[in-house]
Amino acid sequence: MNNKFLTIHRQEAGYRPIHDRIHDFGEVEQTLNSKDRRTQASRCMDCGVPFCHWACPLGNKPPEWNDALSKGDYETAYRLLNDTNDFPEFTGRICPALCEKACVLNLMSHEPTTNRENEAAITEMAFQENLVHVVQPVRNGRRVAVIGAGPAGLVAANRLNRMGYAVTVFERCENAGGLLRYGIPNFKLNKAIIDRRLHLLYEEGIDFRYGEDIDLTSLPEGYDAYVVSTGTPTARDLPVPGRELRGVHFALDMLSQQNRILAGTDFKKDELVNARDKDVLVIGGGDTGSDCIGTAHRQGCRSVTQIEIMPKPPVGPDDPHNPWPNYPRTFKTTSSHEEGCTRRWNVNTLEFIGKDGRLTGVKVQEIKWKPNPDGGRPIMEPAGKPEVIKCELALLAMGFVKPEMPQFADNVFTAGDAATGASLVVRAMAGGRKAAADIDNYLNATNK
Incomplete structure (x- = not known):
């Protein structure tokens, strides 16, 4: 050793x-x-x-x-x-x-x-050092369609292409990458890194078709098998009074728009989701919320506050409820948090407040959680008086809703967040590998 x-x-x-x-x-x-x-x-x-x-x-x-x-x-x-x-x-x-x-x-x-x-x-x-080489696989005469070009779809396409299948990737956006491109800010992942890998996939023969919004109940014809890797496109909403006010947006409205702007896309002034000279409230304490904080600073915000409805995680490094070698659910400070942010936990959102149709603040209330005597989700109870957090931009970063899939034929396989609900990129990539292996096993078994 x-x-x-x-x-x-x-x-x-x-x-x-x-x-x-x-x-x-x-x-x-x-x-x-x-x-x-x-x-x-x-x-x-x-x-x-x-x-x-x-x-x-x-x-x-x-x-x-x-x-x-x-x-x-x-x-x-x-x-x-x-x-x-x-x-x-x-x-x-x-x-x-x-x-x-x-x-x-x-x-x-x-x-x-x-x-x-x-x-x-x-x-x-x-x-x-030119150690990453283009591979030209020997084709086996069979075709596979991949619906969605996020991390799961890209991995599945890469694996299947290397196995010799002719792979076509259908993507509803203008470029590949999914949340890698349109969700994760450039300050964490420069998009040139994605483009570099895509050029290899193009050279290896994968056919990418952009701007294709595929109806999952009517998949393209002419393929021996399909991978559905469409992610979790529906963000979790917050249906409280005032939700319709201008200035209340889903987190990805801001993050994807900023990434597109950096890629050269122009938006009209009234379309911009921008934090310049604004007090910003991020609702949701996860990684997406952290990405909003970093983006708001780079756009020139006045201040950022992040609230989370759940209790503050234990300060690590150990998590007594999830001990080694499991991943500890402990307090996390990201590079974006270091740049400046007021963070609060056990805070429930009651109402968005506005004037002349525009957001001016958010009414919130501190809460506490009590064990549920019947088991299941703990019970939320008020623990303080309602208060108003001043803000002109509120970003909803509360996760995504697991999509409901139609009943698929035996030759259709789901992968990534479309199969599991929102999770880590590395888990989506693992799902892409599994889908590719399952398709290969399925087609080899049915063609014997």
Whole structure:
């Protein structure tokens, strides 16, 4: 077993300075130099029972590729990484790193191996050194349609194409990526990273058809099998008085519009969802809400407040209700929170308040949660007097509704959020791999 973890501490690349990064949409995360990155990879213990394998939805093998990275063998490191992860340049930037929370070093000292950053570094070096090659598969004469070009659909398309199927991807938006492109801000994932991978998929023969809003009850004809990977397009709403006021928007109204603006799309002034010179209220305490905070700062807001109806999570690093090697549900401060935000928990939204049709504030009330004597969801009770939070822009970031799917034929397979409801990108990618394998097994069985 490697023992460098005894003398080498965890070193993260960290973020660009706040005073610098809030003025642009460039990626906030920095990188270590190659020597320090290899040193960090050398901390991996090469455990006899590597819980990181178990924790990763893709079944990534950090001990193997960390060992290759520590030796400077980027070609082997990338091959090992790409065997299980089709697009490690995505997860290396935005994954919450379930593997790191399950790392034995996290149990011992709360200094797990920097797997996520190592993953990104391996992939960037692979592209830089021309180690990522175009593959031209031998075609098997069968055709598969993929409906939706988010992370699940892209992975399924990539796997099926490599197996020899002729793959057509139908996407209702103007470009591929799903929430990677239209939900996650550029300061977390530069869209040039997506485009770089798409160019490879184009060269490998995948046919992308954009602006195609497919009716799931009437799938395109002429295909041997289908992958439905349409995500969770319906955001959870907040139907309280005043919801119709101008200034109340879903989080993705702002996030997707800002990403499109950065890509060159023009919007009319009255169409803009912009935080400039406004007090902003973000309703919802998850990652999407955090992305709204960072975007609001870059648009020039006056202030940001984030409220969450659930209690404040325990301050870590350990979660007594979800112990190692499970992912701890603990208090999280993102790079966007660091840029400035008032955060409150146990706050319920009662009403949107406005003047002349425009939002001026939101009436809220502190609440408490009591155990339900019948079991199930706890009971919410008032715990304070109603108050008004002044704001001119309110963003609803309360998650997404799991879509209801029609009854499909046996040759139709669902993947990603369309199958599971809203979840992590890495889980959607794992769903794409499974759908591709299931289709291959199905078509091989039916053609015997």
